[in-house]
Amino acid sequence: MYVLRTNADLEPWRADTAWVAFVPTMGALHEGHESLIRQAAAAARGHPGGACLVSIFVNPTQFNDPADLARYPRTIENDLECCRRSGADAIYVPGPEDIYPPGESIPIPPLPDVAILPQLEDSHRPGHFAGVCQVVLRLLRLARPHEALFGEKDWQQFRVIDAMVESLGLPIRVVPIPTMRESDGLAMSSRNRFLSPAERRRAASLALALEGAARLTDPGQAQRHMADVLTQAGATIEYAVVREARSLMPISPGTFVPGATPRRALIAARIGSVRLIDNAPWPASLAGA
Ligand code: AMP
Numbered sequence: 001m002y003v004l005r006t007n008a009d010l011e012p013w014r015a016d017t018a019w020v021a022f023v024p025t026m027g028a029l030h031e032g033h034e035s036l037i038r039q040a041a042a043a044a045r046g047h048p049g050g051a052c053l054v055s056i057f058v059n060p061t062q063f064n065d066p067a068d069l070a071r072y073p074r075t076i077e078n079d080l081e082c083c084r085r086s087g088a089d090a091i092y093v094p095g096p097e098d099i100y101p102p103g104e105s106i107p108i109p110p111l112p113d114v115a116i117l118p119q120l121e122d123s124h125r126p127g128h129f130a131g132v133c134q135v136v137l138r139l140l141r142l143a144r145p146h147e148a149l150f151g152e153k154d155w156q157q158f159r160v161i162d163a164m165v166e167s168l169g170l171p172i173r174v175v176p177i178p179t180m181r182e183s184d185g186l187a188m189s190s191r192n193r194f195l196s197p198a199e200r201r202r203a204a205s206l207a208l209a210l211e212g213a214a215r216l217t218d219p220g221q222a223q224r225h226m227a228d229v230l231t232q233a234g235a236t237i238e239y240a241v242v243r244e245a246r247s248l249m250p251i252s253p254g255t256f257v258p259g260a261t262p263r264r265a266l267i268a269a270r271i272g273s274v275r276l277i278d279n280a281p282w283p284a285s286l287a288g289a
Helices: 007-015 031-045 066-070 076-086 128-143 152-168 190-194 197-203 205-214 219-232
Strands: 002-004 019-025 050-056 090-092 147-151 173-177 236-244 263-271 274-282
Touching: 002 007, 007 090, 007 128, 019 031, 019 128, 031 050, 031 076, 031 147, 031 173, 050 076, 050 128, 076 090, 128 152, 147 152, 152 173, 152 263, 152 274, 190 274, 197 205, 197 263, 197 274, 205 219, 205 263, 205 274, 219 236, 219 263
Parallel strands: 002 090, 019 050, 019 147, 050 090, 147 173
Antiparallel strands: 236 263, 263 274
């Protein structure tokens, strides 16, 4: 596995590689990331001269809270091992000067509508998707992949990036990968390590709320159910909503036709000081779950 530490390392590697599947991450890798890397590696094997590239860069412009950036876990030795084990061919670990060269302004592309909807991420993390789009576009321009893989765990992020790639006409397939979970349903996340043992038990309420909501077929009831489960677990709810899966627009009352369009239930909640997000297809009867 090649370890590419600068753009000067990346460029010749990229020029020599016929086909690239790309997994951008912020490190602190876990089995969720491994699943993306394994699927990228499998896709690469299907293309002559194909390779799986993983990037690790903790992007400061997407953190609206400096304390959150400061405590973001950095576990590079473990990350390298994880990439190797999962079949990555190269790992790109740039410094800030490679992504944001001094004196050069790195553009923030126009944000797709799905990034700036009230109630969802933008209301709670203003500026977050501007930073995400800025760094992902920068990475896509440097890595020039044929496929880029993103986790469904960050569903709105996947939708934002897919919409950005489409609106810019980039020749890249954006591939969503299902969420990897702990045995009690908690979505794997780099932030789970900050939960105390008692908080860790309460954190399972997000998955429990989604599971219960998926058994209901009325969106209002499903939202109330999620709020009840989360409140009982002592979580502070930022949002717990059912939306159209693609546009993330609310389902207008009275217009809900089961099966007409894919829907998704989405949650953001704090357990103690730890902000967690999760989502699932809704309702289960239409998602084959
Ligand atoms: P991050 O390092 O948190 O920015 O995540 C990098 C990529 O891994 C993103 O596309 C995430 O959606 C994805 N990811 C994070 N957690 C999981 C998970 N539990 N299952 C699947 N993918 C995940």
